[in-house]
Amino acid sequence: MADLIKVLIVDDIPSTLDNLQKLLSFEPDIQVVGTAPNGKEGVEQARKLDPDIVLMDVNMPIVDGIQATEILAQEVPNAPVIIMSVQGERDYLRRAMQSGAREFLIKPFSGDELIASIRRVYQLEQKKESFLAKTAAPEDQAPGPQPADGARRAEHGQVFFFYSGKGGVGKSLIAANLAVSMANETKAKVALVDLDLQFGDVGVLLNLDHSQGITDLIENIEHMDQEFIREVMVDGPFGIKVLLTPISPELADLVTVDHVRRIFSELRKMFDYIIVDSSCHLGEINLEVLDHADRVVVVTSLSIPSIKNTKLALKIFDSLSISPDRVVLLLNKSDAHSEFNRESVEANLRFPIAGQVPNDAKLVINSINRGNPFVTTHPESEISQRIRELVAKLIPSSPAKEAAEPADKKARKGLFARR
Ligand SMILES: Nc1ncnc2c1ncn2[C@@H]1O[C@H](COP(=O)(O)OP(=O)(O)O)[C@@H](O)[C@H]1O
Ligand SMILES: [Mg+2]
Structure with missing residues (x-):
């Protein structure tokens, strides 16, 4: 019974x-x-x-x-x-x-x-x-081996960390589509990691089976090897592998900085590019990944709260000695009706916008509801082209660079150069 x-x-x-x-x-x-x-x-x-x-x-x-x-x-x-x-x-x-x-x-x-x-x-x-x-039971957890900073840098894969100081600006949407587009353009090994541990929606955006996620890794962290990581990751479009959030929000707190450090150390060995979606909360875990990311893609939009929080985030990055060269500022819904525009946002933030993504409500909502990334269903739409441009910016040697070149020349000149 x-x-x-x-x-x-x-x-x-x-x-x-x-x-x-x-x-x-x-x-x-x-x-x-x-x-x-x-x-x-x-x-x-x-x-x-x-x-x-x-x-x-x-x-x-x-x-x-x-x-x-x-x-x-x-x-x-x-x-x-x-x-x-x-x-x-x-x-x-x-x-x-x-x-x-x-x-x-x-x-x-x-x-x-x-x-x-x-x-x-x-x-x-x-x-x-x-x-x-099991995890509530007290146990003397020996911290795992922590590679020195230099050792971690020497590992192969590059980490692109998506961050915004404000939710709802399109960070997850862009991260998911970018990962798919990157895999398609470069044919490289691409991972997508959802670090919005409580309310991540990468699984929904890509219509993935969310029966396992990062919790399965930390449950067996002492025995975690690449094969196991590959098993826990879910297959996404164009061969990307996706590491999803815990199956339930309250499990998010069980993920520690040490877990994340160890998982990323393995991911860097397994993949060429690792795209990370995040929550706005600048807590330990985000700071850990942020600190070691090769590029931090900051997504902002033309609204005052978003600009204000982007400004705060850039200030924090500065105080954490994150070089502006590593920061890529992306303006989403760049054509939205607003008293602000690209120039005024750049002036306000004193930071150059490296790329912009237009507003495409109809395509985006259909894409989200069906769980089909728009870069696969509508590769020729402007929004998909802009995502390809972003791929080219993040990986300058990729084939996507040529595809993106004409529309892109001007913006790229000032790329990564802080004003
Ligand atoms: N470029 C865009 N065009 C149209 N709608 C967009 C665009 N970017 C984001 N959205 C809308 O904004 C919502 C929030 O996006 P999401 O990626 O979940 O934000 P975040 O991860 O920053 O919280 C999406 O569900 C989508 O409806
Ligand atoms: Mg999100």
Whole structure:
């Protein structure tokens, strides 16, 4: 009995509740412990019944499925949510994932899909719990060997660290598309690492299976070798390998600077280029990677908060003795309506903009919702061309350089030269 997966179903349509209940009743390892007709009652039931899995509809009266999922993530964190929505609600995917949902099923889905999803989420949750139990136990962790700075520099791969002082400026979108474009243009070995450890969305942007991530590496850090790293990384477009975030935000805190140092030391041996997406938080981990990155790509936009935070970030870089030569300032949504423009941003920041990416709302939103990078679906769009230019700037000897040359000459003259 202890092994039964207890499921709570939340849906406002009685016939759907009925069908799902019937469907699950045939599974010997699954037991429906309750149902609820809206998000509010769903949360109440979850508190009472302590289910292993909550199946959650999106559009419901009183409290909808996304809000209910957010509440559950806070208040009943051991009740992982699988969101069920109809096709037209696909743009809910991001919000659903950000709300803390573990999986997303598009209606109509088959019984097999549903059951596989329930079992998968349940198993991951078990794995997470046993992992938490293990890491919570006190242990005398000997810090791993730390290569000297010089040794690390001598390793092969180059690290490009994407940073912004403000969220929502397009850092993840650009990092993901850049990694794919770089692999396509250079045919080199490219890794993409999502270091926005709590709320990274590289997996969603590239429509990847997020059943493993960095936590699997740190769980076995003493035995981590290149083969194991390769296994844990997920395959992305054009042969890129992606290291995803922990499967659940609360696991992010378990990742330490030492883990990151050791992982990057191996990654540098395995890949030619390592693209890193990050969170805005300038904590230990970001500072560690930032400090050793070959290039820091700072993404900004034409809004006052973004410019203000970019200014602060550049100041911090300066005080950390990060040479301006290593910093590449990128202006995203460069054609957005704003009282600012490239020149005024450069004047304000006293730093040259090395590249700009236009606003392309339609292409970008389609690309995100489908999980297809726009550089693969629309290589000739202006936004994709600008990404290729950025590849050429980061790797001056790459074939992408020639492709980008004509449009690019002027901007490149002043590249990396601080004003
Ligand atoms: N060049 C662009 N054109 C259109 N929309 C964009 C562009 N860049 C970013 N966006 C929008 O901004 C949102 C936030 O981007 P994201 O990469 O997640 O930001 P960050 O990682 O900096 O928090 C994206 O979901 C997308 O809708
Ligand atoms: Mg991001």
